[in-house]
Amino acid sequence: MKTVVCALVLTALLTGCDKAPIESSEPTPEFLAEGLKVYTQNCLTCHMADGGGVPHMQPALDGSPSVSGDPTTLIRMLIQGPNKVLPANRPHFSATMPSFSSKLSDEEIAAVLTYIRQEYGNHASMIKVQKVTTIHNQFGGG
Amino acid sequence: MKSLLLLICLFAVTTITRADLPQPDPDNGGLTLPPGFHALVVADNLGPLRFITVAPNGDIYIKKLDEEDVTKSNQGLVALHDSKGDGRADVVQTFCSSGPFSGGGTGCCVHNGYLYFSTNDAVYRYKLTPGKLVPTGDPEPIVIGLPPGQQEHEAKAFAFDGSGNLFVEVGCPSNGSGDPDRGYGAKGVDPTELFKQHGGFWRFKADVPNQDQVANGYHFSTGLRHVISVAWNEVSKSFFVVMNGRDQLSGVDPKDYTDEDNAEIPAEEMHLLQKGSNFGWPFTYWDPLKKARMISPEFGGDNKKTDDSHKYPDPLVAFPAHWAPLQMTFYTGTQFPEKYRNGAFIAFHGSWNRAPLPQAGYKIAYAPFDEKGMPLGTYETFADNFSGKQVLMSPRRARYRPCGVAQGPDGSLYVTDTEKGRVWRIIYTGESTDTSSPPSPPIPAKTSS
Numbered sequence: 001m002k003t004v005v006c007a008l009v010l011t012a013l014l015t016g017c018d019k020a021p022i023e024s025s026e027p028t029p030e031f032l033a034e035g036l037k038v039y040t041q042n043c044l045t046c047h048m049a050d051g052g053g054v055p056h057m058q059p060a061l062d063g064s065p066s067v068s069g070d071p072t073t074l075i076r077m078l079i080q081g082p083n084k085v086l087p088a089n090r091p092h093f094s095a096t097m098p099s100f101s102s103k104l105s106d107e108e109i110a111a112v113l114t115y116i117r118q119e120y121g122n123h124a125s126m127i128k129v130q131k132v133t134t135i136h137n138q139f140g141g142g
Numbered sequence: 143m144k145s146l147l148l149l150i151c152l153f154a155v156t157t158i159t160r161a162d163l164p165q166p167d168p169d170n171g172g173l174t175l176p177p178g179f180h181a182l183v184v185a186d187n188l189g190p191l192r193f194i195t196v197a198p199n200g201d202i203y204i205k206k207l208d209e210e211d212v213t214k215s216n217q218g219l220v221a222l223h224d225s226k227g228d229g230r231a232d233v234v235q236t237f238c239s240s241g242p243f244s245g246g247g248t249g250c251c252v253h254n255g256y257l258y259f260s261t262n263d264a265v266y267r268y269k270l271t272p273g274k275l276v277p278t279g280d281p282e283p284i285v286i287g288l289p290p291g292q293q294e295h296e297a298k299a300f301a302f303d304g305s306g307n308l309f310v311e312v313g314c315p316s317n318g319s320g321d322p323d324r325g326y327g328a329k330g331v332d333p334t335e336l337f338k339q340h341g342g343f344w345r346f347k348a349d350v351p352n353q354d355q356v357a358n359g360y361h362f363s364t365g366l367r368h369v370i371s372v373a374w375n376e377v378s379k380s381f382f383v384v385m386n387g388r389d390q391l392s393g394v395d396p397k398d399y400t401d402e403d404n405a406e407i408p409a410e411e412m413h414l415l416q417k418g419s420n421f422g423w424p425f426t427y428w429d430p431l432k433k434a435r436m437i438s439p440e441f442g443g444d445n446k447k448t449d450d451s452h453k454y455p456d457p458l459v460a461f462p463a464h465w466a467p468l469q470m471t472f473y474t475g476t477q478f479p480e481k482y483r484n485g486a487f488i489a490f491h492g493s494w495n496r497a498p499l500p501q502a503g504y505k506i507a508y509a510p511f512d513e514k515g516m517p518l519g520t521y522e523t524f525a526d527n528f529s530g531k532q533v534l535m536s537p538r539r540a541r542y543r544p545c546g547v548a549q550g551p552d553g554s555l556y557v558t559d560t561e562k563g564r565v566w567r568i569i570y571t572g573e574s575t576d577t578s579s580p581p582s583p584p585i586p587a588k589t590s591s
């Protein structure tokens with residue numbers, strides 16, 4: 001019993017208590033291509049083709065803990081806008097990202113988030129459409 | 143031996159010989175300049191730098207700002223002194239970098255023996271003491287109660303007129319007053335409430351402490367998004383401003399605007415700043431291609447509807463979209479050729495909102511003014527190659543980005559950089575080297591009236 005408790009505590013410490021379970025499925029090339037298309041049409045102008053962002057204005061996506069971290073927080077950032085999701089004392093960038101809730105479908109949000117989590121040197125897990133829909137239903141739009 | 147002789151000959155040809163000016167760098171510090179102009183690096187790697195001002199004794203003061211550094215450890219002011227007379231700063235002292243006077247800001251100006259500077263919610267000043275580079279004690283608050291804590295456009299630029307007044311700009315924390323701002327399908331929000339403390343200039347006395355924006359400030363102008371370029375023209379006794387135009391037309395309204403439209407629209411507008419001026423934001427913008435004032439998509443615009451209200455002035459100069467005008471200064475020196483007298487040098491930080499087209503700006507532009515102190519309506523590139531790239535797609539790849547531009551007591555022009563913290567001094571000797579660029583032809587930016 002002790003061992004089980006220790007294992008649970010260790011797992012919680014390693015993964016972070018509020019983290020969602022890691023999703024292990026691999027995206028299809030079509031799903032990633034859809035993500036690139038959504039990125040090009042909606043994200044590229046601010047975050048740039050190389051994911052480098054704009055110093056002082058829009059954050060870079062390469063190496064970003066927000067991008068590669070907790071999927072729930074990342075999904076909420078797109079659905080609600082980062083100002084409603086991230087702590088106020090986070091690093092300051094002067095342009096504000098709007099909510100994309102009314103513009104992008106759950107499928108498009110899942111595709112573009114999976115794309116940025118696996119591009120620009122990032123190696124995070126896929127985000128499934130079902131997960132986006134669940135969070136969308138829970139938190140609503142922006 | 144032959145190579146050595148060649149090198150000596152080359153050095154003799156390219157050495158600048160004006161005794162009263164410092165020796166420029168062989169590569170002009172990486173800049174390209176018109177023939178006869180040269181540059182040297184005064185200081186380097188100081189961290190992100192904003193506005194610059196040069197005291198009558200040649201000492202330099204610069205506002206530092208790292209907007210990403212919420213600990214404010216890389217803010218405050220930096221003072222530069224050249225004790226050897228070689229044009230290079232060998233004394234570099236940072237001060238006012240912590241505590242209540244260090245939070246953000248942009249403005250920095252030596253005026254009547256004081257060093258004025260702004261944070262995000264106030265304007266302070268230090269008394270400068272002859273023989274002492276860095277002032278001591280706490281700065282004196284001159285303007286207080288400016289709205290802080292806004293995520294965007296929080297920098298507070300300021301300038302002095304010739305009658306003892308201080309004019310401070312408060313930008314709008316918004317792109318187009320839309321809901322959701324910057325978002326797809328954004329609907330216009332009435333800015334009346336916002337304009338009570340934002341989107342305009344407020345006038346204060348330059349030497350009265352603790353003036354509150356609402357209680358003591360005179361609301362001088364309105365209808366602007368964000369202006370950082372503001373300077374007083376001594377000939378026309380007038381303020382001129384260049385406004386940072388809006389972003390993301392195609393993001394808000396992809397039905398009516400392509401990304402290519404957004405890359406070229408709207409203009410960065412130069413205006414005469416007068417009592418009661420209203421520049422038409424957020425309801426309108428200036429299309430530099432159609433040469434017309436257009437209705438913003440948040441307020442019913444569709445890339446075709448022009449604003450026929452005649453309530454807002456046409457720009458005096460229409461600079462290209464998204465170039466991001468920052469510090470501006472009128473040239474009153476005599477070191478540069480006559481054509482530069484009383485014209486405006488403007489530091490353009492450079493664009494980010496031009497994808498899929500390459501980024502643009504990243505230069506010091508020169509806008510000539512006439513003998514009455516009014517702009518001719520044209521501009522030309524003065525200092526270039528800050529980005530270090532022929533084609534720049536991502537702002538992060540820019541080597542340098544200009545921000546501050548100010549004139550020194552001998553008529554040299556000083557420029558700061560926000561990326562690495564380089565400071566250049568641009569001088570005119572009349573002699574050319576291979577590193578100078580040919581003059582760029584004036585660009586006819588005169589708008590229709």
